[in-house]
Amino acid sequence: MKQIESYCHKKILVLGLAKSGVTAASLLHKLGAFVTVNDKKPLSENPEAQGLLEQGIKVICGEHPIELLDEGFELIVKNPGIPYFNPMIEGAIEKGIPVITEVELAYEISEAPFIGITGTNGKTTTTTLVYEMLKEGNKQPLIAGNIGTVASGVAQKAEKDDTIVIELSSFQLMGIKTFNPKIAIITNLYDAHLDYHGTRKEYIQAKAKITENQTELEYLVINADQEETMEIAKHSKAKIIPFSTKKELAEGAYIKEGWLLFNGEPVMEISEIALPGVHNLENILSAMAAAKLSGVENSAIQVVLKTFTGVRHRLQYVADVNGRKIYNDSKATNILATVKALSAFNGPTILLAGGLDRGNEFDDLIPYLKNVKSLITFGQTAPKLERVGKLAGIKTISRVDNVEKAVPEAYRYSEPGDVILLSPACASWDQYKSFEVRGDIFIEAVHKLK
Structure with missing residues (x-):
């Protein structure tokens, strides 16, 4: 790592812990900063904070006292989940204290270049595909961010x-x-996290920051099938590499006559791809573009696409139980993700859905429920999903307490040849700490069926 001096003897507040905050605080301490950590969880219930205390880092737990901002901090490193309308952040901005996330720290100390992937849907799959393609091509990749280890640790x-x-x-x-990033990817843009950002415009502006500092020496891989992504491309200084599932392009990644192509060169036949779902072609094309820009050979890309069947919790194949194929799509935390999951299957489907109520309705799901013969609901949004299920003409609708109970209920209404699909269309936080926990409980319940 680069031994930078810019944080030495600076007074820095790390706001919010979790993995990113712990790693950032330890790193800043190593770099010679005077670090204070502030986390809402009480110290007695906070082993992470206790560990930082043992390193000699000042720790304040149990609340976010606004008067802390009067202590002369020169920088705040905040947990990404803390919104900008949080009083501590608003107060810091009023005082002119810069606020960053630990990704910025990672970039500043890194000896290695970055390939950064963002977008509304497909980020995890695309990130994993890029990593696997670079690995197969002997390009020495490391994986970081939401999918892997904390960026500043990597x-x-x-x-x-x-x-x-x-x-x-x-x-x-x-x-x-x-x-x-040397290569930035924006997979697609749809409504998401509006409770955090306030408006779609602000959400898109946040996504566009991935290319904000790029120059003509870097690449922006962008979805050519969306006006909003192409609008971002117009304002980027990077070399634009488009991808499209709908049209032939003069350059970039696209589909023609059943083949994946990059800059006019055939790379692989679509029929050989192992990953299910038409929607995954966007992810595959963007990952392929990043791999080709990184010098990965077609043969390495082919090996990955012939064997990669999906990431954990994203349309993940779990098991065949007495002729029922069961899939875990717990990462489908919005309607569009569930639409894409439902579109991946043509046969009769038992859908398990529900979760945190963010105030939205689910009518946009109706056109995609035609193959759903049974709907099993749970969580805060169960009544809303049941209303939509009735409008879609689903004959069997059943409400259960949680995901664990949803699995045997789904099996009860299924027959050999059916797909049982957990694709909640909602965040997990009404009942579960994360979509990963929800998905793991689902998988465990499936294995109990056996």
């Missing part, structure tokens, strides 16, 4: 010949200042 170990492949949320991107 960056401490990265060497010049490595490449850090990182999944980036809009929350993380709002806190960058100089972060500049």
Whole structure:
């Protein structure tokens, strides 16, 4: 890692812990900063904070006292999940204290270049595909961000010949200042996280920050099938590499006569791809573009696409139980993700859905429920989903307490040849700490069926 001096003897507040806050605080301490950590969880219930205390880092737990901002901090590193309308952040901005996320720290200390992936849907799959393609092509990738280890932890170990492949949320991107990926990917843009950003415009502006510092020496891989993504491209200084599932392009990644092509060169036949779902072609094309720009041979790309069947919790094949194929799509935390999951299957489907109520309705699902013969609901949104299920003409609708109970209920209404699909269309936080926990409970319940 680069031994930078810019944080030495600076007074820095790390706001919010979790993995990113712990790593950032430890790193800043190593770099000679005077670090204070502030986390809402009480110290007695906070082993992470206790560990930082043992390192000699000042820790304040149990609340976010606004008067803390009067202590002369020169920088705040905030947890990405803390919104900008939080009183501490608003107070810091009023006082002119810069606010960043730990991704910025990672970039500043990294010896290795970055490939950054963002967008509404497909980030995790695309990030994993890029990583696997670079790995198969012997390009020494490291994976970081929401999908892997904390970025500033990975960056401490990265060497010049490595490449850090990182999944980036809009929350993380709002806190960058100089972060500049060698290759940036924007998969697509739809409504998401409006409770955090306030408006679609602000959400898109946050996503656009991935290319904000790029120059003509870097690349922006962008979805050519969306006006809003192409509008971002117009304002980027990077070399634009478009991808499209709908039209032939003069350059970039696209589909023609059943083949994946890059800059006019056939790379692989679509029929040989193992990953299910038409929607995954967007992810595949953008990942292929990043791999080709990184010098990966077609043969390595082919090996990955012939064997990669999906990431955990994203349309993940779990098991065949007495002729029922069961899929875990717990990462489908919005309607569009569930639409894409439903579109991946043509046969009779038992859908398990529900979760945190963010105030939206689910009518947009109706056209995609034609193959759903049974709907099993749970969580806060169960009544809303049941209303939509009735409008769609689903004959069997059943409400259960949670995902664990939804699995045997779904099996009860299924027959050999059916697909049982967990694709909640909602965040998990009404009942579960994360979509990963929800998905793991689902998988465990499936294995109990056996």
